[in-house]
Amino acid sequence: MVSYAGMRSKGIFLAEKVRRVLLRETHGMKHVRRAWMLAPAVVCLLAVGCTSGLQKHATALSGATAPVVDGAEKAYQDANAIHDLRVDYDAAVEFDQKEPVYNPRKIKPLLSGKDMDARLAVLKALQLYVKDVVAVTNGTESKDLDDASKSMGDSLAGLGNTFLPEGSSSSTEQVTVNGGQPITKTTTVAADAISDGEKHGIAVAVNALGQYLGSRKVKKELPPLIEKMDPQIEQLCKFIESDVDVLKSQETIDYNFMINQQTLFLEQNKTMAVEARRVLIMQLPEIVRKEQAADEELDALKAATSNLFMTHHALAAEAQGNNPESLTMKVGELGTAGENLGKFYASLSSGK
Amino acid sequence: MNTTPVTPGTPPTIPLAPDVRQAYIDHYKQYEDAIEATNDPDLKASLMASQLAVEAVISLDNTARIQQNTAAYEALLKQMKTTNDGLAALQTQIKKITGDISTYAGILGGIVKVLSMVPGI
Numbered sequence: 001m002v003s004y005a006g007m008r009s010k011g012i013f014l015a016e017k018v019r020r021v022l023l024r025e026t027h028g029m030k031h032v033r034r035a036w037m038l039a040p041a042v043v044c045l046l047a048v049g050c051t052s053g054l055q056k057h058a059t060a061l062s063g064a065t066a067p068v069v070d071g072a073e074k075a076y077q078d079a080n081a082i083h084d085l086r087v088d089y090d091a092a093v094e095f096d097q098k099e100p101v102y103n104p105r106k107i108k109p110l111l112s113g114k115d116m117d118a119r120l121a122v123l124k125a126l127q128l129y130v131k132d133v134v135a136v137t138n139g140t141e142s143k144d145l146d147d148a149s150k151s152m153g154d155s156l157a158g159l160g161n162t163f164l165p166e167g168s169s170s171s172t173e174q175v176t177v178n179g180g181q182p183i184t185k186t187t188t189v190a191a192d193a194i195s196d197g198e199k200h201g202i203a204v205a206v207n208a209l210g211q212y213l214g215s216r217k218v219k220k221e222l223p224p225l226i227e228k229m230d231p232q233i234e235q236l237c238k239f240i241e242s243d244v245d246v247l248k249s250q251e252t253i254d255y256n257f258m259i260n261q262q263t264l265f266l267e268q269n270k271t272m273a274v275e276a277r278r279v280l281i282m283q284l285p286e287i288v289r290k291e292q293a294a295d296e297e298l299d300a301l302k303a304a305t306s307n308l309f310m311t312h313h314a315l316a317a318e319a320q321g322n323n324p325e326s327l328t329m330k331v332g333e334l335g336t337a338g339e340n341l342g343k344f345y346a347s348l349s350s351g352k
Numbered sequence: 353m354n355t356t357p358v359t360p361g362t363p364p365t366i367p368l369a370p371d372v373r374q375a376y377i378d379h380y381k382q383y384e385d386a387i388e389a390t391n392d393p394d395l396k397a398s399l400m401a402s403q404l405a406v407e408a409v410i411s412l413d414n415t416a417r418i419q420q421n422t423a424a425y426e427a428l429l430k431q432m433k434t435t436n437d438g439l440a441a442l443q444t445q446i447k448k449i450t451g452d453i454s455t456y457a458g459i460l461g462g463i464v465k466v467l468s469m470v471p472g473i
Contacts, residue, residue, distance in 0.1 A: 110414075110415070119425055122425045122429050125432040128436050131440040132443060136443055136446065147454075151457035152453055152456065153462065154457070155457045158460070158461065195402045206453060210450060217445055221438075222439075222443070228435055237422075237426060239424055239428070242421055246421075253410060253411060253414075254409050256384055260400055261400075264393060266401065
């Protein structure tokens with residue numbers, strides 16, 4: 001149980017941590033005023049940090065999805081290819097039968113075009129969902145937002161410099177006049193009311209505000225969508241597992257048929273040409289190797305499917321705020337978020 | 353080993369009930385073990401012909417299960433599309449925030465330009 005007092009002191013600690021990160025980026029204590037201008041950014045970051053847990057889980061989900069999508073697509077194509085090969089063996093057996101008359105036009109694939117299309121469409125929808133979840137959870141930090149914030153910083157500074165009285169800037173240097181003793185000379189020049197540093201500070205604050213508004217939307221709208229999708233992902237995983245069981249069963253049947261037919265053919269035709277017979281005999285271990293490889297592929301797909309379900313379930317738990325590790329994770333993530341903001345600030349200072 | 357009997361000659365209802373399917377699978381495996389244990393071509397041919405009848409039922413059930421799943425996938429796709437539409441709408445809303453900031457920055461920039469033309473400011 002985390003007490004409210006503890007949470008508040010943790011918040012102060014986080015704000016201080018982010019402020020220090022930003023101070024580091026401003027290259028020294030003379031920019032303290034600029035760093036404190038970023039206080040609103042720190043407050044916004046406290047809210048933004050809450051979405052980065054989702055971002056991590058979304059990235060994990062993306063990693064867990066690829067093996068399922070690739071593995072399932074390959075499994076369906078392989079199952080059809082294996083079954084086609086079995087149908088070729090069928091042709092050799094059925095060709096000379098009197099009843100029924102062999103007709104190659106009657107052959108059928110294991111998975112029809114409709115069966116394949118339905119599965120590939122769902123896998124594509126899954127890919128799109130994961131891509132969008134990753135995009136939405138990453139969406140609070142974007143180049144577009146950086147550009148818009150910089151533009152807003154420039155505009156606000158321009159407005160300030162139009163209305164506010166000019167400031168002054170003085171510089172001190174030592175000069176030597178006619179080989180005599182060095183003297184100190186101070187030069188004062190007129191300067192903009194809003195300095196470059198302050199302009200950058202405004203841009204950072206606007207950027208943080210943009211991230212805050214974006215993350216507020218994400219926090220409000222994304223969790224219900226993820227929760228809604230969780231049972232659908234569970235269903236999808238069950239269907240894929242059911243497919244794997246069926247494909248495994250059919251592949252076993254198809255491979256057994258091919259091996260048994262070829263073995264029987266060789267046993268019934270011991271007088272055939274030695275070289276041709278030798279080639280057919282040597283094909284048998286290769287058929288078994290292919291069967292084992294296909295079996296391992298299906299096992300891997302089943303494991304990947306189970307992993308996908310667990311990963312999405314963890315994302316849904318994070319979205320619901322049921323993850324007890326979230327708070328600890330967010331403490332670390334907030335520091336990262338602060339560093340990201342610092343990097344944006346540094347990019348402004350270096351004129352990128 | 354499943355104890356559900358497999359009645360030869362009686363076409364089973366497809367899709368098979370789980371215990372009936374398991375009975376067919378067990379029966380198929382018995383034939384397979386016998387086929388793999390013999391190198392007598394006549395016995396092998398006879399066992400394979402009997403196995404083929406059992407295999408046909410399992411294959412038919414496999415096809416039915418694939419088609420059942422196809423219907424389930426089609427229904428699931430509709431549900432997933434709704435969620436994906438929601439996500440697309442959310443992405444648009446987030447992009448709008450950035451768009452709004454750009455718009456306001458543009459407006460402010462315009463104001464500064466206009467004011468700079470007014471003497472005395």
